[in-house]
Amino acid sequence: MTIVEAPPELDDAGNVVIDPETGETQYESAVRVLPREPRRYRELTQFNLFGTQYVVGATDDDFIRSIGDSLRFTFISVIIETILGLGIALVVNMNFKGRGMMRVFMLVPWVIPTAVSSRIWEWMFASTRVGFMNVVFQILGFGDGQIPFLASEAWQVPAMIMIDVWKTTPFMALLLLAGLQLIPGDLYEAADVDGAGKLRQFWSVTLPLLRPTIAVALVFRTLDAVRVFDLFQIVLAQKRYSMASYAYYELINGQRMGYSSAASVIIFIIITVFAVGYIRLLGVDSD
Secondary structure (H helix, E strand, O other): EEEEEEEEEEEEOOEEOOOOOOOOOOOOOEEEEEOOOOOOEEEEEEEEEOOOOEEEEOHHHHHHHHHHHHHHHHHHHHHHHHHHHHOOOOOHHOOOOOOOOOOOOOOHHHHOOOOHHHHHHHHOOOOOOOOOOHHHHHHOOOOOOOOOOOOOHHHHHHEEEEEEHHHHHHHHHHHHHHHHHHOOOHHHHHHHHHHOHHHHHHHHHHHHHHHHHHHHHHHHHHHHOOEEEEEEHHHHHOOOHHHHHHHHHHHOOOOHHHHHHHHHHHHHHHHHHHHHHHHHHHHOOOO
């Protein structure tokens, strides 16, 4: 990872950076070459800070891969957690006997420390017939009971997603439940009088009024998922990196403070893009 100061003069027509003294091109097309730098790198972004143009790029395939893994982990897990969390919130918001007890049990996965739950899931993903997930998959007819969940590159990220969905769905359900309880009951009574069914009430009353809560839940959950560290660190160690665990290993194991700091800048940029995108997409304003 590198953040390189570039000459401030840009040739907009050719989309290249020009050295103001020599007039030479400093970077070329999508893959750009640093001056006096033999290694080629992939540009991630450019930005201007106090009149100085900077190029943020990566030379390490492990970090580029960690970005892809982290984004895939975030995208899939947040979508599943939001859908499941909304379903659970709708159920526990109903009036039925034992509702309070169900709300308590709903939070159990979330309150278990990640270090503990990660170890439990690591044992459950054991690539032998004693691993719980292998037993379940074999009963369902998938595999021979020896799927290497944590050793196979194809299964590592899906395994992390399964663990995260189990642990964090209650958090999403709790946030969405709070939003549901703020919706006035009079609106549903009026919808009943107008002849609206439950599905129509959900689309016309519940979902529109729940949008601000969904936006807050998505922002909080996405920020947490993008910077995921402990799950990858405990279960996969150095077999597979998230962006945060990669930055950690570069700092602690590699003693490369600048490299790790640059990786953290990339994480910050990605988090900012997600946060702004969610708020704009869902149309939530300050009013």
